[in-house]
Amino acid sequence: MRDDPSGAALLNAARLALTGEVMPALTGRARYVAAMVANAMGIAAREIEQGGGAARTWDRALATAGTATCADLVTAIRAGRHDADPVLYAALAETAAAAAEIWKPPVPAGGA
């Protein structure tokens, strides 16, 4: 049983209030800091919503590589045991994409 609105929904509402109602009145350093706060709230909200999926990409990457821990995978890559390995590459690309989309949501085509 979870109370609504959820933590992520609260963070999103708070972020919109900050960017829509508070930030327009700010200038200089205060505006810059407020933008960073809004950015941090967005990351935290996306992590709550998407963090589970991102964690599963790591489980898949480690299973793909046949290693138990990230540290073992690092050792194997440095030793050259995965040079140009297309299977590991695809798994790593998935982990990076999942984590990067928590950092910044994908921009719709042509919207940059």
Add this chain to the structure above:
Amino acid sequence: MSAMLDDDRREALRDWIAGRLGSSTLIIDEIRPLSGGSIQENWSVRVRMDGETRGFVLRKDATATIASSLSRAEEFAILEAVHAAGACVPEPVGFCHDDEVLGAPFALMGLVEGVGLGPRIAKDLSLGGDRVGLARRLGQELARIHAIRPPQPALAFLGEPDAQPALARISTLRAKLDALRATRPSLEWGLRWAERHVPRNADSVLTHGDFRTGNYMVDGRGLTAILDWEFSGWGDPLSDLGWFCAECWRFGRSELEAGGIAPRAAFYEGYEGHSGTRIDDAAVRYWEIVAHLRWAVIALEQGHRHVSGAESSLELALTGRLVPDLERAVLRDTSPDRWSATHA
């Protein structure tokens, strides 16, 4: 600093500047803090002498320093060398080694007006003059800096150049990851690719080490000064070109491959025209991948400063979180089809 600078120190500073400039009648009109990096404390100093006003920047170590950066005295020696070589930098006025004056050594440089903030330069087209001209000029300036070659007795503190600058960089980055106990397989993938695809060595030159949009200043007409010399040292000249062109330093203008300000060709043209050498484009692109790896490791270090409690800062915390985006860029450029079959 006025509040922190008692009358004795202010008087000592006045005497030191007066001695340096040979003007006994010099008066300090104003001393005020400038927003600066986390590595230095910067102050603006305005003086009056012989009926004329002059502005200076005083630069002193802040409490938190990064181990890999140069000391203020070394940075000043670099500034003197590149100034003598004709590069567009603030005038090096003097260095005070005497702790008695301000409590720590400091450098005094000519004040240069301009805007340095990277995102603002990328967006505000009223700055920097003609952008193709600005990129060409930056290429020329970089070639002027790279004309300084080892050995240079005044820069002996830089040590011997690395025989293999790329391999040295990779080994430094791995050591930093280990020191942070950071396990980042995507960065390791990129570092391993970089280790196996080292381009042919260029001769060592003086590299700026952080030559990018955000570390030079412009006014409405063009370049006013190249700043932030604390990471300079002997290295591969193309590492500076790669750092400048890397997508992570284009501030949202990714189509403008020369630092988010102009097409790459303009920057190359300026560099080639001044140096008389032909740029190895593939090697520059190699160094762009290494640039993303390097910036990712720095971002991890900055995030760690917040996480470890060494310096609580939202800015540092957020910087730590941009690592996956850099990893994505590294992976994009090091896909399995970009690995050569034989060991480099």
